[in-house]
Amino acid sequence: MNKADDSDFSETTNSQEQIVSDLKENQTKMSTLIDESSAESINLSMSPRLEVQFTFDLERTAENPLRGFYTNYAWSEPVIDFPDSLEFAYIPLSDLMSGPSDFTFDTSLEPRLLAAEARAHQLVLRPYIDYPALVSGLPDFLDGQVEMRSYTQHGGGLSPDYDDPDLRAALLSFIEALGQKYDGDPRLAVVQIGLLGFWGEWHTWPHDAWFPDADFQSEVLNAYATAFEKTFLQVRKPVADVTNLRIGFHDDSFAYSTLGDIDWYFHPLLIEAKADDRWREIPIGGELRPELQGEVFEDGYITGVYRQDFSDCVEATHASMLLAAQLYSGGLNSTIERERAEAAALSLGYALHVSRAAIFGDSLEVSLENRGVAPFYPAIFLQVEDSNGMKATVELPRLTSDQGCKRFRLSISMLISPSREAPWTLSLRSDYILPTQKILFATAPGKDAIRVE
Incomplete structure (x- = not known):
């Protein structure tokens, strides 16, 4: 391209x-x-x-770029005017490529970028194939060629065979083309690597055997790092050789499983991988856990198992930006909740x-x-x-x-x-x-x- x-x-x-x-x-x-x-x-x-x-x-910094809360306009239009500078887009790979070397960025990604820019927002992008409860994002030209595995967890869906050579070639081709066209484009704040696993979150739990091996994980990570020398990259957790690359992380269960002694929690994973200082080089992002978005700023919010203190999580992870769609769609039920949410946004970055x-x-x-x-x-x-x-x-x-x-x-x-x-x-x-x-x-x-x- x-x-x-x-x-x-x-x-x-x-x-x-x-x-x-x-x-x-x-x-x-x-x-x-x-x-x-x-x-x-x-x-x-x-x-x-x-x-x-x-x-x-x-x-006065509430709308400063590259920090704060943001929403996904594809889910719903905001019902309140919450200050922000970012927005999020999940885009299925099927909307982004139509053949092994044919890409449809102009009809899929470009309209999202233009719409975000018109709202004075930069875009946080995550491409995916398998989003539970949604139609598969496998490109049409791979339909019938790649084995699909049915599952019922998380709302159900179809997980592709990540060992399939045609799928692997398509993923690497897509990454190269995306970087060639968009690396350094200021309309893109961050590209979240996505593509693999449920929601592009790099897991297929509880079907762990379905997830690609460490060698292909490394191929994908290195392909992204090569394709994007300017635009910031994030992946869900430390995997393969990611700590040797210019890639940061996003915690999609923020304040739910961020801190603690459980080894699969976000911050313990960073510590184990010696990546807990990655925030000094690449922004930390993620999503405030959906179940907590309507509660974490209420008077009655009590911390406990899977209900962590928001400020503690921010201080430990040094997070800059978080998806929190419910704050925009009616999840704040009082003036004090709104004030706390705005203060929380200001604590980021x-x-x-x-x-x-x-x-x-x-x-x-x-x-x-x-x-x-x-x-x-x-x-x-x-x-x-x-x-x-x-x-x-x-x-x-x-x-x-x-x-x-x-x-x-x-x-x-x-x-x-x-x-x-x-x-x-x-x-x-x-x-x-x-x-x-x-x-x-x-x-x-x-x-x-x-x-x-």
């Missing part, structure tokens, strides 16, 4: 590349002074000629806070910290802009809360002096978000000569 054939992707990609181009152009204008800037802590002994202190304000900005000579020093449980994962730039539109930028490292407050320096020799009437504005920029999205600081904007977007 040729990326250039997809005009929507090309236009979106071009707009993102323009952001990076603008950043580099402004850096070039500041020549050696910007080259001397770095994303390292510095100590300046002189007194600042201007200093501004800021206050923390987490609530990153919260980048500017505590101080100070001018020393031709440099602006910005004190920045992440008060969230996880970093902002893609490349991100700190930018200051004067009232004439001149900018200075510096690329930030991946910040985590355990690093504390860090100071970053930007060259401001080309910027006019700030004032309350003509203030400077601090902002965050990334080419991995939609043009309609903003990464807001968890910081009150202020009214001084230096403010935040």
Whole structure:
């Protein structure tokens, strides 16, 4: 597949590349002074000629990208306006390919991406073959060729023979084509690997013998890792050689079987695989267990077996994003439940806070910290802009809360002096978000000569 054939992707990609181009152009204008800037802590002994202190304000980040709760619009339209920046799509493989090397992305995935983008959402995608209680997602060209095994658990369904060579070839061909067309497309927040097992969750319990062997699991994982060098990937649990690959995890029974001493629970599996620090590199996602979505924020919620404390689970896993469809479809029955759900959404992912900005000579020093449980994962730039539109930028490292407050320096020799009437504005920029999205600081904007977007 040729990326250039997809005009929507090309236009979106071009707009993102323009952001990076603008950043580099402004850096070039500041020549050696910007080259001397770095994303390292510095100590300046002189007194600042201007200093501004800021206050923390987490609530303004409710619609920040790549974090929070989200829903699946194919299940139902939301009945409440819950703040979010993501949405979910299960898509059967039968909708995505019509032959061994023929793919129908333009009529299956592309409409979902366009609809999500129109709602200022990035998409979390999971392709599947076997979704219990639904019609099989096996592509038509494999119908009659691949043996299907009937089961009654989980609502019943048909599980394909994952040892079938034609099915295996189709899966690997699909992965390659999907990555060739969509890797780096900012409309895709995450691709959940799916494809294998019930719901694409990499198990066929209680029919464990039906699941493919470790060698083919590794083939699928490595095919995804090769096809997607930019877009983030997640799989249900640590399997095969996944810990050696650029792949994260999603807990689809969040707060139900996340923490504890049982070996198949999500976090114990990560610890056993020495993957409990994977959150530092790739976002952790999943789904708040459906049975808990209507209860976990109620006054009467009592923790126990399969009813875990939501905050404890977030802190342990460092989760960034969770599917929670019932929050959008009437599962919140009171104002206090809604407030708790919104607070829970804000507890997910990153919260980048500017505590101080100070001018020393031709440099602006910005004190920045992440008060969230996880970093902002893609490349991100700190930018200051004067009232004439001149900018200075510096690329930030991946910040985590355990690093504390860090100071970053930007060259401001080309910027006019700030004032309350003509203030400077601090902002965050990334080419991995939609043009309609903003990464807001968890910081009150202020009214001084230096403010935040």
